[in-house]
Amino acid sequence: MGELKLMKGNEAIAEAAIREGVDAYFGYPITPQSEVIEYLMMEKPHERTGMVVLQAESELAAINMVYGAASVGRKVFTSSSSPGISLYQEGISYIAGAELPCVIANVVRGGPGLGTIQPSQADYFQTVKGGGHGDYRLFTLAPSSVQEMADFIELGFEIAFKYRNPVMILSDGMIGQMMEKVELKDQKPRWSADEIKAMHGSWATIGKPESRERNIITSLDLDPHKQEKHNHHLQAKYRQMEKEEVRYETFDTDDAEYLIVAYGSSARIAQKTIMLAREKGIKVGLLRPITLYPFPEKPLAELASRMKGVLSVEMSAGQMVEDVRLAVGCSDIPVEHFGRYGGVIHSPDEVLEALEQKIIGGK
Amino acid sequence: MDIAIKDIIKKENLVYTKTKLMTDNVLSYCPGCGHGTAHRITMEVVDEKGIQEQTIGIAPVGCSVLAYEFMNIDMVQAAHGRAPAVATGIKRVMPEKYVFTYQGDGDLAAIGTSETIHACNRGENITIIFINNGIYGMTGGQMAPTTLAGMKTSTSPFGRDLHSMGNPLKITELVAQLPGTYYVTRQAVHTPAAVRKAKRAVRKAFELQAENKGVTFVEIVSNCNSGWKMPPVQANEWMEENMFPFYPLGDIKVDGELVKK
Numbered sequence: 001m002g003e004l005k006l007m008k009g010n011e012a013i014a015e016a017a018i019r020e021g022v023d024a025y026f027g028y029p030i031t032p033q034s035e036v037i038e039y040l041m042m043e044k045p046h047e048r049t050g051m052v053v054l055q056a057e058s059e060l061a062a063i064n065m066v067y068g069a070a071s072v073g074r075k076v077f078t079s080s081s082s083p084g085i086s087l088y089q090e091g092i093s094y095i096a097g098a099e100l101p102c103v104i105a106n107v108v109r110g111g112p113g114l115g116t117i118q119p120s121q122a123d124y125f126q127t128v129k130g131g132g133h134g135d136y137r138l139f140t141l142a143p144s145s146v147q148e149m150a151d152f153i154e155l156g157f158e159i160a161f162k163y164r165n166p167v168m169i170l171s172d173g174m175i176g177q178m179m180e181k182v183e184l185k186d187q188k189p190r191w192s193a194d195e196i197k198a199m200h201g202s203w204a205t206i207g208k209p210e211s212r213e214r215n216i217i218t219s220l221d222l223d224p225h226k227q228e229k230h231n232h233h234l235q236a237k238y239r240q241m242e243k244e245e246v247r248y249e250t251f252d253t254d255d256a257e258y259l260i261v262a263y264g265s266s267a268r269i270a271q272k273t274i275m276l277a278r279e280k281g282i283k284v285g286l287l288r289p290i291t292l293y294p295f296p297e298k299p300l301a302e303l304a305s306r307m308k309g310v311l312s313v314e315m316s317a318g319q320m321v322e323d324v325r326l327a328v329g330c331s332d333i334p335v336e337h338f339g340r341y342g343g344v345i346h347s348p349d350e351v352l353e354a355l356e357q358k359i360i361g362g363k
Numbered sequence: 364m365d366i367a368i369k370d371i372i373k374k375e376n377l378v379y380t381k382t383k384l385m386t387d388n389v390l391s392y393c394p395g396c397g398h399g400t401a402h403r404i405t406m407e408v409v410d411e412k413g414i415q416e417q418t419i420g421i422a423p424v425g426c427s428v429l430a431y432e433f434m435n436i437d438m439v440q441a442a443h444g445r446a447p448a449v450a451t452g453i454k455r456v457m458p459e460k461y462v463f464t465y466q467g468d469g470d471l472a473a474i475g476t477s478e479t480i481h482a483c484n485r486g487e488n489i490t491i492i493f494i495n496n497g498i499y500g501m502t503g504g505q506m507a508p509t510t511l512a513g514m515k516t517s518t519s520p521f522g523r524d525l526h527s528m529g530n531p532l533k534i535t536e537l538v539a540q541l542p543g544t545y546y547v548t549r550q551a552v553h554t555p556a557a558v559r560k561a562k563r564a565v566r567k568a569f570e571l572q573a574e575n576k577g578v579t580f581v582e583i584v585s586n587c588n589s590g591w592k593m594p595p596v597q598a599n600e601w602m603e604e605n606m607f608p609f610y611p612l613g614d615i616k617v618d619g620e621l622v623k624k
């Protein structure tokens with residue numbers, strides 16, 4: 001068993017990044033995730049593993065530093081919160097277009113605009129539907145515990161390098177700020193220059209020897225037919241992700257008549273709602289998407305086919321519910337959204353009340 | 364006397380050859396444009412120093428966006444203005460490499476001003492090659508931060524009005540003020556003598572990079588005959604008469620000290 005610690009989500013993800021053997025972190029402070037860079041600076045990862053940590057002058061600079069270090073085959077991590085992630089979007093689009101691996105964490109806060117520093121899940125659309133320009137997809141992992149904040153670093157880099165695609169860890173101010181027990185993995189060594197050359201030398205711009213053609217990292221092709229072909233290649237990657245990388249968890253669904261779909265913090269709250277509902281004799285289960293893109297549409301469709309109604313719960317005005325509706329398809333069961341937003345966290349009782357009113361009463 | 368070409372093309376007659384660090388791709392630049400020459404001297408320096416495998420270049424957004432098609436080294440194409448941040452990311456994880464950016468004035472001194480100033484202020488051990496042609500070439504000749512007072516462009520069709528459009532920005536003098544820059548110079552590539560000087564400056568910039576003393580910054584005042592709507596020769600004359608007085612050639616900072624004028 002790895003080392004057990006009591007940590008904030010933000011600290012756990014930072015510590016996990018050091019232990020993962022990440023080569024560089026670039027970031028710009030923003031609440032509620034500044035602990036990530038503060039923790040990293042405090043830990044002196046340069047002495048522990050040689051990891052570079054740099055506070056950039058802006059999120060624009062930070063994401064482009066990520067782009068640079070990723071283009072030379074390194075493991076690069078960055079984190080921010082909603083307004084900062086908005087500034088990342090051009091960079092994320094370039095990273096996806098140029099097919100570079102990296103892991104980005106968004107500790108979401110309430111919006112729009114400067115919004116609030118309280119937790120929110122209102123960046124779902126931005127994350128899974130685009131955000132930046134062009135036809136790209138951001139592989140999205142949604143942790144619902146401090147443990148998963150740490151674990152998704154390793155999983156995130158595995159996927160980022162497997163597909164050479166950016167990976168987003170979409171959490172929120174609640175997961176980032178709350179303290180929980182977390183089991184940390186042992187320290188992995190950082191990749192050596194020789195390992196990077198062996199694994200990524202075919203594409204990474206680590207210096208052109210006589211023996212090979214030059215490597216180029218770019219997202220540009222002025223010839224639209226070539227650009228379309230590149231897009232086909234990207235789309236094929238996304239189809240493969242949709243086939244092979246869907247992750248989700250179910251809870252109390254075996255005998256359930258109603259289903260709650262919720263991710264991250266909302267999934268934690270929904271588990272309590274399910275206990276309360278079952279005390280009242282209402283049989284509710286939970287499907288928790290762990291990957292938001294690719295969305296677990298098939299498992300959801302299968303589960304929904306034996307339910308009397310589905311409630312999508314998220315701290316937003318209703319974003320994921322669109323994907324829930326698409327997955328459930330044209331059945332007659334009610335599919336509704338409930339959530340508090342703008343930084344307000346719903347209580348388990350409020351979710352139960354919504355279930356009773358919108359789904360059970362509303363059918 | 365009949366002399367066949369094959370009799371002339373002999374090793375002992377060779378006075379100049381294209382560096383193999385320039386690819387055979389046809390340059391996308393307008394005939395007469397300075398970009399091609401600036402590329403060539405940069406690649407000649409990399410070639411002569413024997414550092415092809417140690418060098419990573421960053422192409423900007425601008426006419427030189429396709430620099431990676433012409434420079435035969437590993438290259439990364441950066442978002443508009445962000446090349447110094449991209450270079451920072453690379454250099455921080457590969458400090459043993461020579462990392463340089465190649466940027467136009469819109470890229471470096473408008474949209475990327477923040478990245479330029481902060482990379483220079485942090486003293487990143489990178490080389491910045493800055494092509495100042497006083498205009499946005501790529502997008503069809505709009506006003507740049509370095510466009511001269513009164514200069515006509517497609518977005519200052521009656522000439523740059525300083526009151527409403529702001530002043531031309533001497534970004535090179537500005538970065539020279541920062542403690543993180545070590546060598547800052549302004550050059551040109553419009554005559555053989557200027558090309559030789561500019562190449563010496565680029566070589567010096569690369570050599571100093573290996574000493575980890577901070578940013579080495581080479582501005583090249585260049586023409587944009589298409590954007591300026593002039594034939595190449597006239598564009599060069601116009602540059603000498605108008606650009607050089609405002610952007611005087613020569614070293615601005617040497618060995619970390621401002622050059623007294």
Ligand SMILES: Cc1ncc(C[n+]2csc(CCOP(=O)(O)OP(=O)(O)O)c2C)c(N)n1
Nearest residue numbers: 424425426443467468469470498499500501
């Ligand atoms: C974010 C963004 N904004 C605007 C553009 C459009 N754009 C492309 S090149 C350019 C100006 C380039 O001018 P400069 O840097 O002076 O280089 P030159 O073409 O003159 O060599 C602009 C505005 C872009 N590609 N990306």
Ligand code: SF4
Nearest residue numbers: 393396426500587588
């Ligand atoms: S538009 Fe101007 S800067 Fe661009 S290639 Fe033509 S002359 Fe050169």
